[in-house]
Amino acid sequence: MIRVELPVHLRTLAQVDREVELDVRGPATAGAVLDALEARYPMLRGTIRDHVTQQRRAFVRYFACGRDLSHTPVDAPLPDAVTRGAEPFLVVGAMAGG
Amino acid sequence: MSGVRVLVGTRKGGFVLTSDGKRQRWDVSGPHFAGWEIYHIKGSPADPNRLYASQSSGWFGQVIQRSNDAGKTWEPVGNKFAYDGVPGTHQWYDGTPHPWEFKRVWHLEPSLTDPDAVYAGVEDAALFHTTDGGQNWRELAGLRGHGSGPHWAPGAGGMCLHTILLDPSDPKRMFIAISAAGAFRSDDAGKSWRPINRGLKSAQIPDPTAEVGHCVHRIAMHRSRPKVLFMQKHWDVMRSDDAGESWTEVSGNLPTDFGFPIDVHAHEPETIYVVPIKSDSEHFVPDGKLRVYRSRTGGNEWEPLTQGLPQSNCYVNVLRDAMAVDALDPCGVYFGTTGGQVYASADAGDSWSAAVRDLPAVLSVEVQTLP
Numbered sequence: 001m002i003r004v005e006l007p008v009h010l011r012t013l014a015q016v017d018r019e020v021e022l023d024v025r026g027p028a029t030a031g032a033v034l035d036a037l038e039a040r041y042p043m044l045r046g047t048i049r050d051h052v053t054q055q056r057r058a059f060v061r062y063f064a065c066g067r068d069l070s071h072t073p074v075d076a077p078l079p080d081a082v083t084r085g086a087e088p089f090l091v092v093g094a095m096a097g098g
Numbered sequence: 099m100s101g102v103r104v105l106v107g108t109r110k111g112g113f114v115l116t117s118d119g120k121r122q123r124w125d126v127s128g129p130h131f132a133g134w135e136i137y138h139i140k141g142s143p144a145d146p147n148r149l150y151a152s153q154s155s156g157w158f159g160q161v162i163q164r165s166n167d168a169g170k171t172w173e174p175v176g177n178k179f180a181y182d183g184v185p186g187t188h189q190w191y192d193g194t195p196h197p198w199e200f201k202r203v204w205h206l207e208p209s210l211t212d213p214d215a216v217y218a219g220v221e222d223a224a225l226f227h228t229t230d231g232g233q234n235w236r237e238l239a240g241l242r243g244h245g246s247g248p249h250w251a252p253g254a255g256g257m258c259l260h261t262i263l264l265d266p267s268d269p270k271r272m273f274i275a276i277s278a279a280g281a282f283r284s285d286d287a288g289k290s291w292r293p294i295n296r297g298l299k300s301a302q303i304p305d306p307t308a309e310v311g312h313c314v315h316r317i318a319m320h321r322s323r324p325k326v327l328f329m330q331k332h333w334d335v336m337r338s339d340d341a342g343e344s345w346t347e348v349s350g351n352l353p354t355d356f357g358f359p360i361d362v363h364a365h366e367p368e369t370i371y372v373v374p375i376k377s378d379s380e381h382f383v384p385d386g387k388l389r390v391y392r393s394r395t396g397g398n399e400w401e402p403l404t405q406g407l408p409q410s411n412c413y414v415n416v417l418r419d420a421m422a423v424d425a426l427d428p429c430g431v432y433f434g435t436t437g438g439q440v441y442a443s444a445d446a447g448d449s450w451s452a453a454v455r456d457l458p459a460v461l462s463v464e465v466q467t468l469p
Contacts, residue, residue, distance in 0.1 A: 043174040046160065046177045046178060047161065051180060052178075052200075057158065060157060060158070096157075
């Protein structure tokens with residue numbers, strides 16, 4: 001079971017708590033986690049990744065285990081601690097004012 | 099007693115204001131979708147409990163929300179706005195070709211007859227349509243594809259399709275407007291389009307009378323005379339009596355003919371309203387005075403409406419989608435400011451009061467007249 005922590009606006013949109021738990025089939029990668037997240041919560045499609053290109057939106061970041069995984073290939077394995085459920089995979093809205 | 103429901107989109111959420119037919123006391127609900135930009139909320143003329151809202155964010159993109167109970171509860175529906183085929187290019191600010199990129203929905207225009215059918219005007223400028231209540235959106239690609247698209251360029255606010263007018267007498271005719279391309283008309287339900295900008299003069303483009311390139315801020319019509327159109331252009335207030343085939347200037351005695359919204363009285367097709375703004379480089383009302391101008395002659399002769407509006411130290415703007423009229427008698431007129439006030443007049447503009455103050459900057463105002 002992989003834990004995913006969402007930013008507050010996406011929690012509100014998906015009507016979930018701070019963390020959701022996902023059963024990810026196959027290798028645990030950022031892409032697979034996001035596929036599972038969007039399959040369970042279709043209203044999140046297009047809000048983290050562009051609908052058409054599937055690229056990460058510019059002001060969204062992926063963190064885990066104190067590392068920024070935003071620029072890591074989405075098919076790269078996630079850290080063991082994430083795949084074991086010991087640490088969450090964080091979807092973060094980039095810092096900005098206004 | 100009949101009443102009204104005013105739908106307000108702001109920089110940080112949506113609000114619903116309700117009142118009885120007197121339109122003096124207001125109940126305010128919201129913020130809905132707090133923290134998100136709500137570009138537009140509009141109700142279906144065929145089912146006033148069916149509302150659609152455009153919710154967007156620089157972080158998380160576009161969401162479309164739908165309500166079946168007049169805004170008490172909402173559900174997200176489809177938000178995939180994919181351009182038809184290879185998107186192609188338009189002009190960028192430096193004159194180079196730039197690919198079309200979807201950014202947000204500026205305006206939602208529900209069908210006059212079907213609560214599940216809605217048109218969406220988006221940035222970068224294109225027109226989308228849904229027939230299943232917003233679950234799926236399909237581009238009406240004839241607009242971008244009719245030929246002039248590669249010459250369109252963004253205004254400072256982005257290249258947005260912000261106005262959609264449906265002809266109540268002809269279901270196949272519709273008008274749209276784009277900043278900064280101009281006005282366009284379809285006579286076959288959106289399949290094909292042509293520019294309708296003859297008579298516009300814009301000193302800000304190389305050829306002031308070019309077929310496209312004009313920064314049209316808003317167009318409006320009265321339901322009883324769909325061939326008569328009124329336009330607030332970047333500069334100039336214009337009028338067409340032939341469904342946009344030609345335009346003439348009716349700025350007349352306005353203190354400045356720059357502005358954003360324009361609207362028509364519900365029962366007097368020659369009575370129109372604008373809010374003059376000082377200039378394209380100073381986006382606030384002139385002389386610190388918030389004045390709506392009304393013409394009862396379809397333009398040229400204008401009177402300032404000031405009763406109840408601040409007449410000193412006021413430096414707000416009123417954006418293009420932030421004015422609306424109700425269908426009661428006397429006609430109610432509403433507008434929202436970038437300072438967060440929503441002003442209402444229950445006497446066709448003769449006097450005004452704030453329905454609510456201190457909201458986030460207002461992006462859009464629509465009104466539903468309730469039985």
